[in-house]
Amino acid sequence: xxxxxxxxxxxxxxxxxxxxxxHNDTIRVMTFNLHxxxxxxLQQIGLLIKQYQPDFVALQEVDQNxxxxxxxxxxxxxxxxxxxxxxxxxxxxxxxxxxxxxYYGIGxxxxxxxxxxxxxxxxxxxxxxxxxxxxxxxxxxADGDTVMFACTHLEAFDSVSRAAQVPFILDxxxxxxxxxxxxxxxxxxxxxxxxxxxTAQWLDSTPGDFTFSVKDPREKIDYILARPKRAWRxxxxxxxPVELSDHYPVIATLVLTRD
Numbered sequence: 001x002x003x004x005x006x007x008x009x010x011x012x013x014x015x016x017x018x019x020x021x022x023h024n025d026t027i028r029v030m031t032f033n034l035h036x037x038x039x040x041x042l043q044q045i046g047l048l049i050k051q052y053q054p055d056f057v058a059l060q061e062v063d064q065n066x067x068x069x070x071x072x073x074x075x076x077x078x079x080x081x082x083x084x085x086x087x088x089x090x091x092x093x094x095x096x097x098x099x100x101x102x103y104y105g106i107g108x109x110x111x112x113x114x115x116x117x118x119x120x121x122x123x124x125x126x127x128x129x130x131x132x133x134x135x136x137x138x139x140x141x142a143d144g145d146t147v148m149f150a151c152t153h154l155e156a157f158d159s160v161s162r163a164a165q166v167p168f169i170l171d172x173x174x175x176x177x178x179x180x181x182x183x184x185x186x187x188x189x190x191x192x193x194x195x196x197x198x199t200a201q202w203l204d205s206t207p208g209d210f211t212f213s214v215k216d217p218r219e220k221i222d223y224i225l226a227r228p229k230r231a232w233r234x235x236x237x238x239x240x241p242v243e244l245s246d247h248y249p250v251i252a253t254l255v256l257t258r259d
Contacts, residue, residue, distance in 0.1 A: 024255050025141055025143065025256040026235070026253060026256075027056065027253070027254050028053065028054045028055050028252075028253045029054055029056050029058070029181055029205075029224050029253075030052060030057045030058070030183075030250065031057070031058040031151070031184055031185070031223070032045070032049075032058070032059055032222075032247065033184075033222065033246070034059055035246045035247065036062075036066075036068065036074070036104070037063065037074040037079065038071045039243065039244055042074070042077060042082040042083055042086065045083060045244055045245075046082065046085065047086055047087075048240075048242060048249070049086075049087040049089070050086065050088055052240070054109075054111075055110065055112060056109070056111075056139075057089070057108065057109035058107075058150075058151035058152075058184050058224075059083070059106060059107040059108070059109065060106050060153040060184055061104070062080060062093065062105055063077065063079050063099075063102060063103070063104055064079060064093060064095065064104075064105075065077070065078060066099055067102070076102075079093075079107065080092065080107045083107075083109060084109060087109055089110060092107060092109075092110070092114070092117055092137060093105065093106075093107045094107060094108075094119035094133050094135030094151070095119070096121070096130070096133040096153075097131050105119075106133055108135055108137060108149065110137070112140060112141055112142070113139065114137045114140070115137075115139070115140060116137065117135070117138075119133060119134075119135050120134040120135075120172070121133055122152070122169075123164035123165055123168050125160055125161055126155075126158050126161050129155050129158050130155065132154060132161070132165060133153070134150055134151075136150035137149055137150070145256075146178045147179050147256070148173075148178050148179070148180040150182045150183070151183055152165075153184050153185045153187075154186045154187045154188065154194075156187040159192075162187065162192075165194075166197050166198060167197070169182070170198070179226070179227070179228065180227050181225070181254065182202065182225045183223065183224045183225070184222070185221060185222050186198075186221060186222070186223050187221050188221060189219055190208070190220055198223075198225055199225070203226045203227070203232045203233075203254075204225055205225065205226060205234040205237055205252040206222070206239075206252060207237050207238060207239060209238075209239040209248075211247055211248045212247050213247070214241075214248055215246070217248070221247075222247055222248070222249075222250050224252045232254050232257065233255045234252055234253070234254055235253040236252065236253045237253070238250070238251060238252075
């Protein structure tokens with residue numbers, strides 16, 4: 001079956017569920033590690049995002065005005081501004097480090113009005129490791145309901161750092177007044193203890209398919225999670241098999257049930 005046909009069937013199912021459950025909110029979410037734009041143009045990435053029509057996108061390895069010797073076609077580019085333009089969405093950037101004449105970090109794209117945004121530094125217990133962040137926003141949906149959407153990119157090369165970062169995230173959202181969706185590259189497979197900590201409290205809305213690396217997929221490390229666990233239901237999810245990065249993008253449709 002063609003991808004376009006699958007997308008149409010998925011959209012019909014989402015519409016039916018939204019109708020059947022009345023006022024419940026249906027939210028489409030994507031997460032995508034961009035590999036700092038090494039493998040594609042920003043236009044290609046932005047148009048892919050536009051094709052899937054997400055409400056929110058979590059982006060990792062995002063540059064702003066950097067100059068990478070191994071990625072000259074992206075030099076001096078403002079990734080979030082250009083991706084917002086090509087996707088038809090609003091963009092928010094969360095720098096985590098100064099890098100190569102500019103900034104490097106994470107970002108969000110959204111179709112919804114935001115009430116506030118915070119760029120939060122995650123615990124950094126090992127000095128030689130990169131500073132990581134959590135970019136979160138409070139968003140007003142079309143029907144007036146409020147949700148939080150957040151993006152993160154956990155440490156890739158040190159389990160001690162991840163073991164500090166995940167409890168921080170759990171504590172940070174424990175008393176949230178609004179339902180939360182967290183998406184990003186967590187650099188941990190489903191059997192990693194830190195993922196177990198998250199999925200004990202959060203709904204994992206991603207399929208079991210591998211997301212990294214596109215040349216030889218062997219790991220699932222990209223996630224879309226939602227809390228409170230009982231308040232959300234996953235309608236569909238898929239790993240998108242495109243080679244625009246070293247990660248595959250992941251997309252999921254969730255319903256906020258309020259059960």
